[in-house]
Amino acid sequence: MKKINKMHIITVLVFLAVLLVCGIVFLFNQFMEFSGFGWKSQNMLQMPVLLEDLNIDPDITEYQLNVQEGQTEFIDGKLTDTIGYNGSYLGPILRFTQGQLTNVKVNNDMSDPTTLHWHGLLVDGEEDGGPMQGILPEESWQPSFVVDQPAATLWYHPHFIGSTADQVYYGLAGLIYIEDEISKELNLPEFYGINDIPLIIQDRNFNQDGSFDYRTSMMGVVPGEEILINGTMKPYVNINHEKVRFRILNASNSQNLNLELSDNIVFLMIASDGGFLSKPASKKQLFLAPGQRGEIIIDFSKVRRESVFLLDGNKRILEFKVMEELEKSPEIRDEMAVISELPMGDNPVSRVFELESMGINGTINGKYYDMHRIDEEVEINETEIWVVRNLGGMMQTGGHPFHVHGTQFQIISRDGKVPPLEERGFKDTVFVDVGEEVKLRVVFRHPGIFMYHCHILEHEDNGMMGQFRVQ
Numbered sequence: 001m002k003k004i005n006k007m008h009i010i011t012v013l014v015f016l017a018v019l020l021v022c023g024i025v026f027l028f029n030q031f032m033e034f035s036g037f038g039w040k041s042q043n044m045l046q047m048p049v050l051l052e053d054l055n056i057d058p059d060i061t062e063y064q065l066n067v068q069e070g071q072t073e074f075i076d077g078k079l080t081d082t083i084g085y086n087g088s089y090l091g092p093i094l095r096f097t098q099g100q101l102t103n104v105k106v107n108n109d110m111s112d113p114t115t116l117h118w119h120g121l122l123v124d125g126e127e128d129g130g131p132m133q134g135i136l137p138e139e140s141w142q143p144s145f146v147v148d149q150p151a152a153t154l155w156y157h158p159h160f161i162g163s164t165a166d167q168v169y170y171g172l173a174g175l176i177y178i179e180d181e182i183s184k185e186l187n188l189p190e191f192y193g194i195n196d197i198p199l200i201i202q203d204r205n206f207n208q209d210g211s212f213d214y215r216t217s218m219m220g221v222v223p224g225e226e227i228l229i230n231g232t233m234k235p236y237v238n239i240n241h242e243k244v245r246f247r248i249l250n251a252s253n254s255q256n257l258n259l260e261l262s263d264n265i266v267f268l269m270i271a272s273d274g275g276f277l278s279k280p281a282s283k284k285q286l287f288l289a290p291g292q293r294g295e296i297i298i299d300f301s302k303v304r305r306e307s308v309f310l311l312d313g314n315k316r317i318l319e320f321k322v323m324e325e326l327e328k329s330p331e332i333r334d335e336m337a338v339i340s341e342l343p344m345g346d347n348p349v350s351r352v353f354e355l356e357s358m359g360i361n362g363t364i365n366g367k368y369y370d371m372h373r374i375d376e377e378v379e380i381n382e383t384e385i386w387v388v389r390n391l392g393g394m395m396q397t398g399g400h401p402f403h404v405h406g407t408q409f410q411i412i413s414r415d416g417k418v419p420p421l422e423e424r425g426f427k428d429t430v431f432v433d434v435g436e437e438v439k440l441r442v443v444f445r446h447p448g449i450f451m452y453h454c455h456i457l458e459h460e461d462n463g464m465m466g467q468f469r470v471q
């Protein structure tokens with residue numbers, strides 16, 4: 001009897017011990033998941049192709065883009081239906097040079113209509129690729145323009161009414177690099193993919209079978225659990241130069257990015273949406289709303305670590321594997337670009353834009369977008385003041401990135417205060433938080449019909465957009 005009792009007690013104790021260990025392991029895993037520390041990089045960061053200029057004349061640039069359906073292997077052994085430009089997902093990088101005539105041929109090989117918009121580019125309304133320049137299946141669009149602005153990292157994406165959010169989610173987006181005399185003289189890291197690296201960041205959800213799980217709800221958009229960078233899941237990149245330039249685009253439909261480096265490492269921000277800042281800004285955080293770009297330089301020689309992580313909040317999204325021997329890099333200059341205030345007359349025209357939203361629907365000045373209505377008439381070459389207010393709304397949880405076509409504007413103030421250095425460069429998309437009021441200095445140098453809208457693509461597709469005519 002006694003023996004059996006002892007055995008029982010031991011069994012129960014062993015059982016409890018196992019349970020306790022399991023519990024601890026479970027909690028630890030939960031913690032790792034939650035804190036993002038369990039994240040391990042798996043795939044080498046892919047680099048978009050630099051698209052080849054088809055014109056041999058050095059003064060003319062010519063590109064061809066095919067919009068096509070395809071499949072992409074984000075998850076090992078699983079195929080995701082996607083769309084892309086000249087490939088299955090995202091698009092190549094288009095290099096433009098200031099002052100150059102640029103011709104592009106866009107062929108729509110998809111079964112749905114699309115458009116191709118140059119986000120941040122200063123061109124006439126007809127070349128802008130907004131909702132009015134639809135490209136039907138099997139048709140082409142051939143915009144032609146002279147590049148008329150300083151060096152910057154811009155991007156291109158579709159803008160077809162009602163399907164912009166969908167087409168971007170499934171893969172339509174690509175970068176544009178504009179170079180000018182200043183960008184050549186600055187002596188910045190210049191080896192593409194090695195010390196001049198693009199980061200196109202997007203949140204995505206996947207179904208078990210590998211297909212995208214793109215969902216919207218009454219509350220808005222369901223944030224993605226996975227972060228893709230240049231279409232790579234759980235990416236790492238090898239670092240073998242001291243200083244590396246990263247050109248970062250938030251190409252997510254609706255999610256903001258709060259980028260940081262592990263261990264609170266400091267970096268230099270050198271450019272925003274419209275190009276270089278007047279001087280580099282030393283920072284520990286970079287906020288990017290959808291549509292916005294930020295360029296940073298990380299000095300890995302100061303880091304002295306084999307592995308550094310790019311974080312979004314406290315979530316790891318990219319690993320930098322730092323090689324032991326790093327190639328020397330030149331110093332970063334303290335003067336980048338000269339940014340002078342846009343000249344303005346004594347009595348500038350002032351306009352107010354009030355943003356309101358409910359779930360994925362939204363209005364500007366109480367109106368839903370109407371393709372057949374011109375909301376504002378604007379005089380060409382006259383600097384105006386635009387006041388953008390976020391009135392909030394029902395089920396409104398965050399701010400709106402307000403984007404204007406056909407211009408690079410300046411932020412005068414945010415809630416009456418002068419913006420920080422990183423918001424004092426040229427911008428095409430400004431984040432306006434709930435209850436905030438942002439004042440802009442805006443000028444248009446190209447005629448035509450353009451859009452302003454919230455760059456949360458679901459908001460844009462569901463009414464939060466207006467049109468203006470410049471002449």
Ligand code: C2O
Nearest residue numbers: 117119291403451
């Ligand atoms: Cu990024 Cu109206 O566009």
Ligand code: CU
Nearest residue numbers: 118119120405
């Ligand atoms: Cu745009």
Ligand code: CU
Nearest residue numbers: 400454456459
């Ligand atoms: Cu919005």
